[in-house]
Amino acid sequence: MGKNLLRKVWDLHKVRTLPSGQDQLCIGLHLIHEVTSPQAFAMLAERNLKVLHPERTFATVDHIVPTDDQNRPFKDDLAEQMIQALEANTAEHGIEFFGLDSGLQGIVHIIGPELGLSQPGMTIACGDSHTSTHGALGAIAIGVGTSQVRDVLATQTLALNPLKVRRIEVGGRLPPGVYSKDIILRIIAELGVKGGLGYAYEYGGTAIEALSMEARLTICNMSIEGGARVGYINPDQVTFDYLEGRRFVPKGGDFEKALRYWKQIASDAEAEYDDRFQLDADALEPMIAWGINPGQAVGVDQRLPVLKDLKPGEREAAEMAYDHTHFQPGQPIKGQRIDVVFIGSCTNGRISDLREAARQVRGQKAASHVKALVVPGSQEVAEQAAAEGLPEVFREAGFQWRKAGCSMCLGMNPDVLVGDQVCASSSNRNFIGRQGSPKGRTLLMSPAMVAAAALAGEVTDVRRFSQGGEA
Amino acid sequence: MSTAKMREISGRAVVVRGNDIDTDRIIPARYMKELTFDSLGQYSFYDQRFDASGKSTDHPFNDPRYRDASILLVNKNFGCGSSREHAPQALMRWGIRAVLGESFAEIFAGNCSAIGVPTLTVGPEQIEQLMKRVEAEPAAQLHIDLESRILQAGDSSLSFSLPESQAQLFLEGAWDTTNTLLEGLKEIQATAVHLPYVKEFPYDRSGGNRSAEP
Numbered sequence: 001m002g003k004n005l006l007r008k009v010w011d012l013h014k015v016r017t018l019p020s021g022q023d024q025l026c027i028g029l030h031l032i033h034e035v036t037s038p039q040a041f042a043m044l045a046e047r048n049l050k051v052l053h054p055e056r057t058f059a060t061v062d063h064i065v066p067t068d069d070q071n072r073p074f075k076d077d078l079a080e081q082m083i084q085a086l087e088a089n090t091a092e093h094g095i096e097f098f099g100l101d102s103g104l105q106g107i108v109h110i111i112g113p114e115l116g117l118s119q120p121g122m123t124i125a126c127g128d129s130h131t132s133t134h135g136a137l138g139a140i141a142i143g144v145g146t147s148q149v150r151d152v153l154a155t156q157t158l159a160l161n162p163l164k165v166r167r168i169e170v171g172g173r174l175p176p177g178v179y180s181k182d183i184i185l186r187i188i189a190e191l192g193v194k195g196g197l198g199y200a201y202e203y204g205g206t207a208i209e210a211l212s213m214e215a216r217l218t219i220c221n222m223s224i225e226g227g228a229r230v231g232y233i234n235p236d237q238v239t240f241d242y243l244e245g246r247r248f249v250p251k252g253g254d255f256e257k258a259l260r261y262w263k264q265i266a267s268d269a270e271a272e273y274d275d276r277f278q279l280d281a282d283a284l285e286p287m288i289a290w291g292i293n294p295g296q297a298v299g300v301d302q303r304l305p306v307l308k309d310l311k312p313g314e315r316e317a318a319e320m321a322y323d324h325t326h327f328q329p330g331q332p333i334k335g336q337r338i339d340v341v342f343i344g345s346c347t348n349g350r351i352s353d354l355r356e357a358a359r360q361v362r363g364q365k366a367a368s369h370v371k372a373l374v375v376p377g378s379q380e381v382a383e384q385a386a387a388e389g390l391p392e393v394f395r396e397a398g399f400q401w402r403k404a405g406c407s408m409c410l411g412m413n414p415d416v417l418v419g420d421q422v423c424a425s426s427s428n429r430n431f432i433g434r435q436g437s438p439k440g441r442t443l444l445m446s447p448a449m450v451a452a453a454a455l456a457g458e459v460t461d462v463r464r465f466s467q468g469g470e471a
Numbered sequence: 472m473s474t475a476k477m478r479e480i481s482g483r484a485v486v487v488r489g490n491d492i493d494t495d496r497i498i499p500a501r502y503m504k505e506l507t508f509d510s511l512g513q514y515s516f517y518d519q520r521f522d523a524s525g526k527s528t529d530h531p532f533n534d535p536r537y538r539d540a541s542i543l544l545v546n547k548n549f550g551c552g553s554s555r556e557h558a559p560q561a562l563m564r565w566g567i568r569a570v571l572g573e574s575f576a577e578i579f580a581g582n583c584s585a586i587g588v589p590t591l592t593v594g595p596e597q598i599e600q601l602m603k604r605v606e607a608e609p610a611a612q613l614h615i616d617l618e619s620r621i622l623q624a625g626d627s628s629l630s631f632s633l634p635e636s637q638a639q640l641f642l643e644g645a646w647d648t649t650n651t652l653l654e655g656l657k658e659i660q661a662t663a664v665h666l667p668y669v670k671e672f673p674y675d676r677s678g679g680n681r682s683a684e685p
Contacts, residue, residue, distance in 0.1 A: 012666065013662065013666070014662070015655050015658045015659050015662045016655050016658050018651060018652075019639065019643075019645070019651070020636040020637070020639045020640050020645065020651075021634075021635060021636035021639070022636050024652055024655055024658075024659075026659065026662045026663050026666065028666060028668060028669070035503055035504075035555075036554070036555065036556065038506045038507075039506070039507060039508055039556075042506075042507065043649075047649070049649070049653075052659075053663070063500075064504060076504070078504035078505070079504060081506060082504060082506065085506055116675075117674070119668060121667070121668070122668060127554060127556075128553075128554055129552065129553050129554035129578055131554075143554040143578055144554060144578065144581070145554055145555070145556030145559075145578060145581065145582035145585060146508075146556040146557075146560075146582075147556060147582065147585035147586060147647075147648070148581070148582075148585060148648075150649060151648050151649050151652055154649050154652070154653065155649065155652040155653050155655075155656075155659060156659060156663065157652050157655070157659055158652075159648045159651070159652060161634070161636065193491055193548065193551060194491070194547065194548040194551065194574065194576070197548070197574065197576070197577060198577070224552075224578075225552075227548070227551065227576065227577070229577045229578060247675070247678070248674040248675055248676070249674075249675060250672040250673065250674070250675050251675055254671070254672040254673075254675075255672070257667070257671045257672040258667075258668070258671075258672040261667040261668070261671070261672070293491050293493070293551070313490065313547070316489075316490065317490060317491060320489065410495075410500045410553075411499065411500045411501055412500045412501060412503060412504065419523075429493075429495070429552060429553075431493045431495040431496065431552055432493075432495065432496055432518070433495055433496065433499050433518045434495050434500075436500070436501065438499070438518035438523065439523060
């Protein structure tokens, strides 16, 4: 029996077994941002510790940045203090910081892959649960809390419990109008939001192999929504083509060396897994997470669940969801009126997402009652979009075109829902209060579905609008 | 920084019922705009405790009978979602010293452990019984023994699970991992220098790049 990628990477990075029985693993890339790092730097200072390998840590600012007026000082004094703390900490410790004037700033999980920092066979840590995103490149990428950010800064290692690996095989191929976002929403709906506890998810199969790198990043991004702290896809030609030429990726002869490593680190053909799960992409339809966790999702042609049809555990969760959303059990999701649309986030804020959304709205108008926001995931994405004329396409359709940041995904910056607004969102979480209003309601879907919802002013089937789909 | 050995936790309990209680509910993101964790306790479950007009709800964290509780009782997948350590930090600064429930999200449990708050698991029937008991008698004292993995509530007791690796961390006062990890400094460097992407094909730091996507 062969080894899977997780085992290979784990063994290569293992420093030793700790007295507790946990493994101490070397971290190849550490990404930090303004929200979960200041306390970690303060803890280092308290202990007179320095950053062990500042050259393997990179910083950016994303959660708190306003996406409209970015003039300094920020209007929000707390946000200003946080960016200043990051500027001071990175300067003091010699850490490269992609700030607002760098041209390279963006959501941390967008810029890692974009700059070629995230590579196959690496271990990657970041104080953010969506760190699983980077696994799309064949890395083992782990979301951590602030004390563990401190650990990585001080020791370039983490103490980790071993993970089991579940192989998720997605066969067939995606129908037009159905996207990688729909694959991951279906996986979470099937396996549940706690189905991945203790597991890393390895995604594979013909439908996954056929996805672009950006579409793969969307899948791995939401692994944590299924309870899996780590998600990855074996590196292949799509991965190598994506990485070649990127800023931090080795060039020339070094690239050839990298390729050799990247190829051998992929799971062996006969690799062992602790569990397996299968899904057929041909049967998928556009998905909408309607409730208060991303697992409460239905296909666009389905009706919301009727309580008596649900298993006891799911029934309670659905009751809470209805209590919050005031949606009606058994109502069709199609036709649900929406107030706000948000296209962006580390899940779906990449150039291919914006292109796909722009394709839907080109020459059309958002419904007059809808507030529509497009927020590129990084300054590089914004620049590329501008080169393609996308901001004009969106503006003409009545959307606001913003600057790069986490924006309306999480309510830590001025972009928030108001009252009980319903938001069609390309982000990753529909938790109560997630988008900044305790009463706000979030419907998660693909960027194309969000764009279609903006035009219709209600949830609609993007397949009615177009025949397109991701390759 | 040395951390204290921890074997027993005693005190009142507070019950927060529900599965999949996420970290956005434990502490809304807007209260994370802080440079330290010091003041977070007051924001625990904030949007559950206060309605839109700022009026207190009947959330258990508002109930004076639970005000001095140090043990939090929960159901399944508690702490799912964001990796924010702000969530366990807020609970700890509110006064919580241990969390007992059916299951925990992984990052949350790791974050709790890293700040010295054990997450202990028991079966659905046991937690239901215990919750009922505490709701009926909020002043009841619970005693948790991490070594024997026994929780004592009056004359009844139940055994909980705590992985051996975690139990050792608390019993030996080694739950603050930085020191332990640093003890392996030589081995860290030995492992790091042999990583192919460190040794054979390091990052290109010459600053050239192409734009977002071909």
